[in-house]
Amino acid sequence: MPEHTTTSPLPVTVIGGYLGAGKTTLINHLLNNANGMRLAILVNDFGDLAIDAALIESQEGDVISLSGGCICCSYGNDLQAALMDTNKMPDPPDHVVIESSGVALPGAIGSALTLIRAMRLHGIVTLADVSTLQQHATDKYLADTIERQLRDADIIVLNKSDLVCASEIDAVTTWVTTINANARVVPTTYATIANMVVLDEQPQTSADEQSPLALNQQPQNAVRQNNDNHTQHFKTIKLAATQPVDSAKLATALASDKCGLLRAKGFVQNQSGNLHTIQVVGRRWAVTDAPTGVDCGLVCIGRDGQWQIEEIIAGFDGISIA
Amino acid sequence: MLTTIYSAENIITMNPARPFVTHVAVQDGRVLGAGSLEELSGFGDYTLDDRFKDKVLMPGLVEGHSHAVEGKWWRYVYCGYFDRMDPHGKIWSGLQTITEVVGRLKEIEQTLTDPTVPLTGWAIDPIYYEDKNITRHHLDEVSTDRPIAIMHASGHIMNVNTKALELADYLRTGIEHDGVPLGDDGLPTGELKGPDVMMPVGQYAGFDQNLFDFDEQGLVDFARLCVRTGVTTATDLAARLGDDVVETGIDVTAKSDFPARIIPLRFHHGVTPQELIDQVQRLAPMSTDRFRLGKIKVVADGSIQGFSARLRWPGYYNGAENGLWYIAPEQMREIYEKALAANIQVHTHTNGDEATDLALDILQDALRKHPHPDHRFTIQHGQMINAAQYRRMAKLGVCVNHFANHHFYWGDEHYRLTVGPERAERMNACRTALDNGVPLAIHSDAPVTPLGPLFTAWCAVNRITSSGRTQGEHEKISVAEALYAITIGAAYTLGMDDEIGSIEAGKHADFAVLEKDPTTCDPLTLKDIPVWGTVQGGRVFAAADA
Structure with missing residues (x-):
């Protein structure tokens, strides 16, 4: 699924999964943590979508x-x-879900x-209970x-992982891998995946570079006992890019199974001197022309202990851990 | 109260106690009685009307699965393979080659004065053409300046020209979609499969966003087709029923010269099960005699020729992957349970046999929770139902409305490609349905195939495919059974058999007026019986005036 375009189309994330997998919970989580990002959420129906009433400004028909x-x-x-x-909105959103x-x-x-030139598929996240x-x-x-x-997913979220024991998560993960060997698999609870993993939000490195990003907010109505065994710690790594690089080749490597990261975003200069934006969501990557004035470098996020970068970047001169 | 007694050469009543009579007395839009003039004169003063003395009357025909939008589509250019009658009675000749399609479009194009106005066609079916692939280049021969789009007969595929692709910003590389085949140049060929890809282009070429909603003129034209085919009650089987559409429906059908009774079913898509139930319950009391609200249509799977129907093992004959669910089982369960509890009738579209299994499994569970002695849930199409499923349906009280016309139009395709010979021979197995006591109707799914219950009856009786083969000798039904299916049978599936479907005392005075007697003609000529018109609610409508 390589893609190289010259415009900066509107990123779109598709959330898939069967009934009860936690899609609506994830949507609410993304909204509660939008942090200034203007999201357009498209849902089949408003049915179970329990938006915090305080957030609602107005409703007109289907919007x-x-x-x-x-x-x-x-x-x-x-x-x-x-x-x-x-x-066609006069003031388009930053990201569509x-x-x-x-x-x-x-x-x-x-x-x-x-089919829509001005939009691009950012990633497919399939949730499963x-x-x-x-x-x-x-x-x-x-x-x-x-x-x-599951086969369609770039990232598979195994939700409600506090309801089963660790060995069962492992067994399900193994089974899921037989269906889709290339997707990244993330166990979680309450569908709490950090926005920056799912959306086109610039990933941030935290002070200790190791934090439970996915669990940055426990829903108020949480009734289940959170079992710390299931807390997923995520690790972020910042890469410096000090020399021109084949941007598509680097993006391909970052999206490979061997690397195993969940999400990367950053800017590099290619051999022709053009600045490119690199986007990686699980197994999916995209390279687009970068906005002017950005500094080169990338931020990568993955599950702690579940990915490696050294070997991946060894083949790229000028790419190093910052 | 004025009484009119009509005489006729024969009146087929569908009342087994007196199946054939010579006279029917009508008062205030209802049947006072059917019998001899002497018998009926006992009701008192009457006017004898002998305008039908050379005609044959049947109960007004009931189309249990059609879409009123056919009336609207006739505003587009007819591009079908077979001859077909429009709402004004004009027979449009079938087009047997792509060249002929292009020829007709050119003819119409030359009559258009505004150079930018789109040219829109419908009912093309390339499976009959030697070169099955129509491309934008064919349609570019008609015009490169105005957008052109032609909807396929199935309603699931569209062909457009280069201009239409340009307007929708589809004429570019980088499109990766199963529904948009690409040419050697990496650009779309102009064939668009599925509503997702048809509508963004179709809207530039004359198809509006509400492709499947009827409008005022469309409903009037649909009713004209009803008169021409002997239909006095017809369903609009997959309506969204927005408030504006409901208002149009109520207003248009209320006009004194509107000749048909329309039964729209709200389909499940786009709302939650609870919203669906709430909407239908809100609409039901707004029903009028000629616009009946309050029923639900659920769509379980896709179509067999589109390989989107859900099949049991061994699946498709050509090895295609199984089709798609159009509803989650849990949602179907919620709809069934809530509908049974609220006494709302549900019709469920299933094409594949696995989809039928699902519907029956869920209904069986739902009926244990909400027992209902007379729910009349109906499987629509149910094209692949097997003997065991019919036995189950009989136990569960489920009716079937089979797509008999499919045999003629796509039977050869099913035999050759989709389900293979064995299952193709038992598709729409009307004989087995009746033998197992399943209440049976048969339908056209107009505009997918032409409205015309006598043609539909011919299909079920003869099971002849378009190539002339008889497919499934064993599943043929008799003429009497077919006539029952297009009258009382269909009325029963709509819960209206106490009002319509037969000519007997107390029922609506709804008649199909025929030029020949279907009970005595050669069964092979059933489809050729000319229809003079109808009587609906005691009002006489001649096809010649429609």
Whole structure:
């Protein structure tokens, strides 16, 4: 899924997964942590979307306006029209998030995005309830749909991991890998994945470079006992880029299984002297022309102990851990 | 109260106690009685109307699965392979080659004065063409300046010209979508598969966003087709029923010269199960005699020829991957349970046999929670239902409305490509349905195939494909059974068999007026019986005036 464009299209993240996987929880989490980023959230229906009433500024038909510049649209049976409307907004959002319906194939939605020049697929995140995934995966009606949803993912989030023991998470992870060997697999609770992992937000390095990024906010209605065994620590690494580099080759390497990182973003100069933006979301990467005046360098995020960078960057002169 | 007694050459009542009579008495839009003139004169004063003395009357035909949007689509250029009658009775000749399609479009194009106005066509079906691939270059022969789009007969695919692709910003490299085939140049060929990719382009070429919603003129034109085909009650089976559409429907059908009863079903997409139930419950009391609200349509899977239907093992004959669910099982469960509890009837579209299994499994569970002695849940299409499934349906009280017309139009494709010979021969297995006691209707799915219950009956009786083969001898039904399916049978699936579907005392005075007797003609000529018009609610509508 390589991509190189000369414009800076609107990034779109597709959230997939069966009913009960935690898609809506993730959406709420992204909204609560938007931190100034103006999100357009497209949902099939407003059904279970419990937006904090204090956030709602107004509702007109299928569009809810939220404080901070975010909006929520219900697209009903016409996602493509909703995307076109979003694209035509006078004051477009910074990022679009699509919550796909429980039986939709998120990859198909990703393909449909190639039909809109001004949008780009940032990444596909498929959620699964780790406590019910394997039961659904043997359901005679659902098995192949669940597998196809997992197959489409760049990042697979095994949600509700506090409901099962560590060995079960390992077993499910192993099974998921047989379905989609290339996606990154992240166990979590309450669908709390940091916005910067899922969205096109510049990843930040924290002071100790090792923090539970995914668990930066526990929902108020949390009733389950958080088991620290399941807390996922994420590690961020900053890379310096001091020499021109083949940007596509570097992006490919960062998105490889061997590297295993979850998310990278940064700027490099290519051999022709052009500044490029590199985006990596799990197995997916994109290279676009960079805005002017940026400093070269990348920030990479991965699950602590689950990825490695040294060997990857060894093949690129001028790329080093900062 | 004025009583009119109509005489006819024969009146087929569908009342087995007196199946054929010579006279029917009508008062205030309802049937006072059916019998001999002497019998009926016992009701008192009457006017004898013998305008139908050379005609044959049947109960007004009931189309249990159509879409009123056909009326709207006739404003586009007809590009189908077979001859087809428009709402004004004009027969448009079928186009047998791509060259003929281009020829007709050129003809129409030359009548357009505004050089930018789009040219829009429908009903093309390239499976019948030797060169099955139509591209934008074919349509560019018609015009490179104005956008052109043609909807396929299936309603699932569209062909457009270069201009239309340009306007939608599709004429570029970098598109990666199964629904947008690319040429050697990396640019789209102009074939667009699925609503996701059709609508963004179609809107520049004359198809509006609400492609499947009827409008005022479209509803009037649809009703004209009803008169021409003997239909007095027709469903609009997948309506979104926005408030404006409901208002249009109520207003248009209320006009004194509107000749049909329209039954729109709210389809499940785009709202939660609870919102669906709430909306239908809110709409139901707004029903009028000629616009009946309060039923739900659920779509479980896609289509067989589009390989999006959900099939049981062994799946598609050509090895295609299994199709798609259009609803999550949990959502179907919630709709069924809430609908049974609220006494709302649900019709469920299933094409593949796995989709039917799912619907029956869920209904069986739901009925244990919410027992309902007469729910009349109906499987629509159910094209691949097997004998065991019919036995189950009979136990569960489920009706079926089969897509008999499919045999003729796509039967050869099903045999050759989609499900293979064995299962193609038992598709839309009307015989097995009846033998197992499953209430049966048959349908056209207009505009996918033409509205016309007598043609639909011909399909179920003869099972002849477009290449002329008889496919599935065993599943044929008799003419009497087919006529029952397009009257009482269809009425039963709509819960209206106490009002319509037969000519007997107390029912609506809805008649199909035919030039020949379907019970005595050669079954191979059923489809050729000319329709004079209809009587609907006691009002006479001649096709010639429609």
